[in-house]
Amino acid sequence: MAKKTRHAAGATPAVVALEQAGVPHTLHPYDHDPANDLGYGLEAAQAIGVDARQVYKTLMADVDGRLVVAIVPVDQKLDLKALAKAAGGKKAALADPALAQRVTGYVVGGISPLGQKSRHVTVLDSSAEEFDVVYVSGGRRGLDVGLAPADLLRLTDGTTAPIAR
Numbered sequence: 001m002a003k004k005t006r007h008a009a010g011a012t013p014a015v016v017a018l019e020q021a022g023v024p025h026t027l028h029p030y031d032h033d034p035a036n037d038l039g040y041g042l043e044a045a046q047a048i049g050v051d052a053r054q055v056y057k058t059l060m061a062d063v064d065g066r067l068v069v070a071i072v073p074v075d076q077k078l079d080l081k082a083l084a085k086a087a088g089g090k091k092a093a094l095a096d097p098a099l100a101q102r103v104t105g106y107v108v109g110g111i112s113p114l115g116q117k118s119r120h121v122t123v124l125d126s127s128a129e130e131f132d133v134v135y136v137s138g139g140r141r142g143l144d145v146g147l148a149p150a151d152l153l154r155l156t157d158g159t160t161a162p163i164a165r
Helices: 013-021 040-048 080-086 097-104 126-130 149-156
Strands: 026-029 056-063 066-073 092-094 121-125 134-140 143-147 159-161
Touching: 013 134, 013 143, 013 149, 026 134, 040 056, 040 134, 056 080, 056 097, 056 121, 056 134, 080 092, 080 159, 121 126, 121 149, 126 149, 126 159, 134 149, 143 149, 149 159
Parallel strands: 066 121, 121 159
Antiparallel strands: 026 143, 056 066, 056 092, 134 143
16 A cells, blocks of 8 residues: 655645655745736745845746746846757747646746646756755745755756756
């Protein structure tokens, strides 16, 4: 008989994935302000008190007709041409936000690279290798998780490439 694992009430699929994998991580909840004008990622960096270069946003892109997860620092932009190359394609465009929400199971501003409904090719900006810990969305607005970049790559079957500018 399989052993049942108990998760904290309200745990997101991202947090459940981390717990099930036994990955060391830290949870950083904060009060999301819907009126903030910083953007979700910069708001998170400020709220949890870490350098924005260490906080990463999760973006969904269409690379030659297939969805790809791009993870880049919140203070930078995604280089679509670099992402296409890293994902083995020719052309990339940001995915429609409604599609991103539907395929990940998360809302915009809370899309986590972890615990998505289905697996997608995942590319983490190579700047993450500079840090022992990076912060990504924990699966809802107002929650970030800290974990080692190597663990993030392992859990997403991801690769690194210079995809931010």
